Amino acid sequence: MPKYVKFAVQALFYAAFVAAIGVFSAWPVYRQIPEDSAQIKLSFNHGGGRLQDCRKLTSEELAKLPSTQRRPNNCARERQPIAVQMLVDGAPIYDAVLKPSGLSGDGQAETYKKFIVPAGKHTIVARLRDSKRTEGFDYESSFEVDLAPQQNLAIDFKAEQGGFLFR
Amino acid sequence: MDLLRRLLRYGFDTGEKLLSLAFPASWNPLLNLGALGFFFYWIVTASGIYVYIFFDTGVAQAFASVEYMTNDQWYAAGLMRSLHRYASDGLVAVMLLHILREFALDHYRGVRWFSWATGLPVLVLVYFAGISGYWLVWDKLGQYVAIVSTEWLDHLPFFGQPLARNFLSPDTLESRFFTLMIFMHIAIPLIALVVLWLHLQRIVKPRINPPIGLAIGTGLSLLVLSAVAPATSQGAANLAMVPGRIGLDWFYLGAYPLLEKLPGPATWSAAVTLFIVMAAIPWLPPMKRQRAASVDLANCNGCNRCMNDCPYNAITMQMRSDGRPFEGEAVVNPDLCVSCGICAGSCPTSTPFRRLSELVPGIDLPDRTIAAIRADTEAEGARIAGPARIMVYGCVNAGVATACRSSNVGVVTLNCTGQLPPSFIDYVISLNLADGVIIAGCTENGCYNRFGSKWTIDRLASQRDPHLRARVPRERIKAVWAGRLGVAKLRREIAALETSLKGLGPYRHHADRAVTPEDRADA
Numbered sequence: 220m221p222k223y224v225k226f227a228v229q230a231l232f233y234a235a236f237v238a239a240i241g242v243f244s245a246w247p248v249y250r251q252i253p254e255d256s257a258q259i260k261l262s263f264n265h266g267g268g269r270l271q272d273c274r275k276l277t278s279e280e281l282a283k284l285p286s287t288q289r290r291p292n293n294c295a296r297e298r299q300p301i302a303v304q305m306l307v308d309g310a311p312i313y314d315a316v317l318k319p320s321g322l323s324g325d326g327q328a329e330t331y332k333k334f335i336v337p338a339g340k341h342t343i344v345a346r347l348r349d350s351k352r353t354e355g356f357d358y359e360s361s362f363e364v365d366l367a368p369q370q371n372l373a374i375d376f377k378a379e380q381g382g383f384l385f386r
Numbered sequence: 387m388d389l390l391r392r393l394l395r396y397g398f399d400t401g402e403k404l405l406s407l408a409f410p411a412s413w414n415p416l417l418n419l420g421a422l423g424f425f426f427y428w429i430v431t432a433s434g435i436y437v438y439i440f441f442d443t444g445v446a447q448a449f450a451s452v453e454y455m456t457n458d459q460w461y462a463a464g465l466m467r468s469l470h471r472y473a474s475d476g477l478v479a480v481m482l483l484h485i486l487r488e489f490a491l492d493h494y495r496g497v498r499w500f501s502w503a504t505g506l507p508v509l510v511l512v513y514f515a516g517i518s519g520y521w522l523v524w525d526k527l528g529q530y531v532a533i534v535s536t537e538w539l540d541h542l543p544f545f546g547q548p549l550a551r552n553f554l555s556p557d558t559l560e561s562r563f564f565t566l567m568i569f570m571h572i573a574i575p576l577i578a579l580v581v582l583w584l585h586l587q588r589i590v591k592p593r594i595n596p597p598i599g600l601a602i603g604t605g606l607s608l609l610v611l612s613a614v615a616p617a618t619s620q621g622a623a624n625l626a627m628v629p630g631r632i633g634l635d636w637f638y639l640g641a642y643p644l645l646e647k648l649p650g651p652a653t654w655s656a657a658v659t660l661f662i663v664m665a666a667i668p669w670l671p672p673m674k675r676q677r678a679a680s681v682d683l684a685n686c687n688g689c690n691r692c693m694n695d696c697p698y699n700a701i702t703m704q705m706r707s708d709g710r711p712f713e714g715e716a717v718v719n720p721d722l723c724v725s726c727g728i729c730a731g732s733c734p735t736s737t738p739f740r741r742l743s744e745l746v747p748g749i750d751l752p753d754r755t756i757a758a759i760r761a762d763t764e765a766e767g768a769r770i771a772g773p774a775r776i777m778v779y780g781c782v783n784a785g786v787a788t789a790c791r792s793s794n795v796g797v798v799t800l801n802c803t804g805q806l807p808p809s810f811i812d813y814v815i816s817l818n819l820a821d822g823v824i825i826a827g828c829t830e831n832g833c834y835n836r837f838g839s840k841w842t843i844d845r846l847a848s849q850r851d852p853h854l855r856a857r858v859p860r861e862r863i864k865a866v867w868a869g870r871l872g873v874a875k876l877r878r879e880i881a882a883l884e885t886s887l888k889g890l891g892p893y894r895h896h897a898d899r900a901v902t903p904e905d906r907a908d909a
């Protein structure tokens with residue numbers, strides 16, 4: 220092969236190599252969710268109430284304890300599981316009972332869920348139960364939202380701020 | 387596994403052959419994948435240092451500083467940013483090819499497990515470094531990478547609260563995350579460099595720099611690509627929106643759509659299984675290799691040649707242990723020896739002319755001895771006949787010589803062309819076992835055992851011990867770097883040598899001719 224042809228083939232090789240790099244460094248384009256959809260992200264950490272009420276120790280029981288370990292109440296560590304429900308336009312999209320974290324079940328319960336919904340107006344209802352009650356919910360929020368295409372609506376929960384937060 | 391290796395090997399051999407039409411042997415990109423990887427690493431490092439001068443960590447500042455580089459300083463920092471991106475992609479491309487090629491050539495089992503085992507973490511570290519780099523730009527792609535990465539990590543039961551909650555909404559994100567990421571983006575490549583140093587420990591003279599021509603070609607090409615198609619951001623990150631359409635860097639982020647769509651336990655199981663299989667692959671199944679080279683002290687004079695020629699650091703010299711009046715003696719580490727036989731080819735006692743004593747060199751392969759090679763040579767010499775008899779010494783790794791055996795072509799196989807002491811050529815011609823000799827090996831610069839073909843060329847050219855004696859007629863010798871796909875090439879070269887030998891006529895042996903000045907010099 221003549222020298223100039225060799226150089227030309229080398230140039231073609233380099234061109235093909237960098238073209239492959241250039242192309243696949245940003246193509247094919249990827250779409251995370253459909254174009255006319257929006258995303259609702261429900262995520263929170265929350266510790267439910269104690270599974271059992273604290274019991275006040277009697278004076279005899281206190282007297283048996285070493286002086287450095289005397290405390291007025293005896294509290295079990297386990298927390299209540301948390302029941303969560305979320306409805307979009309009346310239809311439930313999430314209904315779960317979240318266990319508290321930790322080996323002793325004394326940590327916060329947590330969740331991180333994503334839901335894809337059509338863009339547009341929706342009524343979102345979020346409910347949470349963290350007490351001993353067996354029916355109904357301790358917190359409930361209802362929001363009318365108009366979700367733009369590709370919008371990411373974050374729903375958090377902070378008991379100290381009154382319950383569900385729509386961000 | 388063997389079928390897969392063969393298929394891949396055929397693919398690489400074909401690619402190498404095609405590229406050899408345009409590239410000089412030493413420039414062939416497929417023979418310089420590791421060196422190109424290093425070259426890209428240094429480009430990434432140099433461009434990264436420059437980009438870091440202008441980069442600002444922080445939720446709001448990161449994207450703005452990258453935009454400044456790309457738009458306001460496109461001629462310098464923008465160009466460097468593009469080089470940083472494209473060289474990183476090139477690094478992944480050549481690393482993956484390098485791994486596939488070493489797998490195809492069976493260069494990952496037996497004593498070579500170490501290179502494989504230390505190369506694997508480098509691959510993982512390079513991916514970590516690249517992914518953290520995309521995160522730092524904090525554009526829509528960075529947002530996507532951050533969220534999918536943290537969501538994937540959150541499937542592990544190690545974190546107190548989900549990491550992905552940091553990216554829940556714009557008001558939950560803190561700038562300290564960027565400080566952590568920039569630290570990781572700098573620290574991980576440095577750790578990779580340390581592991582790369584380990585990766586090269588078991589080989590002699592590793593090729594860590596590509597030939598200058600190949601370096602210029604690839605470097606310039608990347609520069610042109612950076613100028614023609616500069617790397618750009620994909621709009622500022624906005625956690626109130628889903629990134630939408632994003633241009634993924636498929637070299638680094640090809641698995642991300644799967645990580646995002648498939649259940650976490652499935653993707654984690656697949657990733658862990660893949661890593662374990664990759665790590666265990668040198669033993670799936672273990673290599674059945676020949677026994678390591680062994681030293682015969684009675685014939686070793688401690689000349690150092692085997693140590694100097696061993697491509698794998700398998701031979702060291704130690705103080706003489708048998709009381710003979712030599713300074714040192716060779717010691718073989720069987721855990722490093724690949725049984726290529728290059729040491730036996732370098733040993734000055736590996737001469738087939740030895741008749742008074744048994745042919746036992748100072749160092750030899752127990753499963754393919756120099757004595758056996760001499761016996762094969764003599765048997766083939768006795769078998770072939772005709773006006774142009776040729777003895778072909780063929781490397782088993784190239785594997786093409788045996789296909790050329792005929793009534794006038796004798797074939798003796800070697801573990802590597804470097805296993806052939808040059809005195810064998812003298813032996814064949816001076817004892818009239820053949821009229822000419824061909825050494826058939828792997829492609830030039832593509833020696834299966836790294837230096838076998840190079841040492842052979844140097845020995846034939848009297849540039850490396852042991853020299854081919856001056857009295858040997860060079861016009862009757864040919865080295866053919868045929869490679870595994872080179873049967874046709876070898877046949878052509880054999881035919882050409884046959885024609886040439888017929889023209890030359892029978893060799894006048896030194897006993898039948900006048901002594902020449904070359905003979906005197908040789909003596």
